Amino acid sequence: MRGVRKVTPAAWRTYVQAMRPDIVFALTDTPFTPPPYSQKRITKSIERSTAWLMDILRPIQQWDTPQPASKSSSKALPSSTSTAIFSPNASNQRSGPDHPFNVFVTMAGGISIPAREAFSHALVEKAVKPLTRLDDGVAGYVFDLSPLRVALVDSITPTFTQGSNGADKPSEELEQKKVSIDLLSPLMHASLAPLSSDKPRLVTAVSSPHEILRLIRDVGVDVFDAKWA
Numbered sequence: 001m002r003g004v005r006k007v008t009p010a011a012w013r014t015y016v017q018a019m020r021p022d023i024v025f026a027l028t029d030t031p032f033t034p035p036p037y038s039q040k041r042i043t044k045s046i047e048r049s050t051a052w053l054m055d056i057l058r059p060i061q062q063w064d065t066p067q068p069a070s071k072s073s074s075k076a077l078p079s080s081t082s083t084a085i086f087s088p089n090a091s092n093q094r095s096g097p098d099h100p101f102n103v104f105v106t107m108a109g110g111i112s113i114p115a116r117e118a119f120s121h122a123l124v125e126k127a128v129k130p131l132t133r134l135d136d137g138v139a140g141y142v143f144d145l146s147p148l149r150v151a152l153v154d155s156i157t158p159t160f161t162q163g164s165n166g167a168d169k170p171s172e173e174l175e176q177k178k179v180s181i182d183l184l185s186p187l188m189h190a191s192l193a194p195l196s197s198d199k200p201r202l203v204t205a206v207s208s209p210h211e212i213l214r215l216i217r218d219v220g221v222d223v224f225d226a227k228w229a
Contacts, residue, residue, distance in 0.1 A: 009055045016056065016101065023139070027052040028106040030147050035110075035154040042112055046119045049108040054128045056103055057137040102139040104202060107191040111151045116190040124194050140200040143188055143221075145207075152183050181214040188219045 007015075009027055016024050029048035031037050037045075105123070109116030123135040131137045192201070202223040206212050215221040 009052045013056055013058075017060070020100070022102060024056065024101045024103050025142065026056045026103055026105045028108055030106070030108070030144065031110070032147065035151040037110060037151075042110055042115045045110070046108050046115060046122070049106075049119060050122045050126065050134075053103075053105055053123075053134060053138075054126070056101070057128050057131060057134060059128075059130060060100065103137060104140040104142050105138050106142040106144055107188075109187075109191065111148060111155060111187060113187065113190045116187055117193070120191050120194050135195060138199065140202060141192065141195065142202045142204065143191070145184060145203060145205040148184060148187060149205075181211060181218065185215075185218045188215075192219070 007027075012027055027049075029045040029052070031041060031045060107116065108119040123138065124133050127133050128137075197220070200222045201220060202225065203215055203221045204225040206215065206224050206226045212221075212224050215224075
């Protein structure tokens with residue numbers, strides 16, 4: 001699909017209900033304007049991301065599901081006949097219709113450890129009925145490394161060395177810091193600290209096989225997505 005279209009949370013939920021995908025990514029407010037970001041913008045990002053997750057986790061009471069024709073009649077039941085959908089996992093049954101989606105959430109907070117901790121704590125402290133906490137409705141956690149790299153590079157004070165042609169060029173040390181997992185791992189650990197260790201962790205925009213190995217070892221990432229893979 002070419003081009004870009006703005007999608008509201010309500011429209012996204014409608015698309016999800018219509019398509020019924022195996023995995024749903026909750027909308028997340030990730031700033032893509034040039035960093036640095038103000039405290040107000042970071043707070044707004046966390047609040048929006050939490051609200052959008054709550055929206056996609058709201059219970060679906062009934063779905064219009066076509067019923068098969070009865071053996072005693074050649075007529076099928078009307079398409080308006082509704083039935084409640086319950087989770088196939090009996091251990092997760094609640095008093096009402098369960099949530100039918102496998103929802104993955106992108107961990108918000110940018111490169112601010114306190115902000116990332118605040119978003120994670122919102123997952124275990126806030127709730128939308130019938131869930132006792134938002135994290136109960138989350139199937140997995142997502143980390144998009146692209147915006148984190150951009151913000152980290154901007155946050156590093158540039159140091160320059162003199163090039164052979166007399167022009168300033170970024171030092172080798174700065175270039176290494178741009179892609180260092182040592183800068184990314186603490187951010188991811190801050191997000192994961194209060195959350196379940198049993199749920200899958202997905203990372204997008206990894207830069208190399210070596211980075212994949214580091215993330216498996218240091219953060220316990222399970223699934224990766226990269227344009228070069």
